């Protein structure tokens with residue numbers, strides 16, 4: 656994507672060259688061709704101008720969201736869950752209910768704050784007698800297993816006699 660300044664400079668130069676020829680051209684047929692050429696140049700310049708304007712609006716929106724994130728960033732701290740998974744949490748939760756809230760590390764590195772939510776599924780915790788709850792990030796579709804769930808003890812077969 657060329658910069659707005661480069662587009663404007665190149666387009667204006669070509670436009671001014673055309674106008675210069677128009678000013679010195681004599682026969683009408685030659686003028687008509689020059690006018691058509693200039694109209695095409697103006698039209699293409701407008702297209703370039705629109706494209707640059709759109710990309711500038713997108714950049715402004717991106718910058719605003721980045722500034723917003725930079726302002727919020729100090730409120731969060733990286734944390735390691737019981738499974739070893741890294742997440743982010745609030746540095747100073749105001750409510751006790753906020754203490755368990757975790758945020759997606761993948762989104763955080765992309766300057767976005769996204770909640771992690773348990774999706775109701777579990778995965779077997781290797782080498783342990785239980786499972787991890789699986790948490791989803793709805794924003795980037797990552798999943799994170801953490802928050803240990805102990806297996807319920809199997810009911811023991813009745814083997815004893817009456818005491």
Ligand SMILES: [Zn+2]
Pocket residue numbers: 759760761762763769792793794795796797
């Ligand atoms: Zn995410």
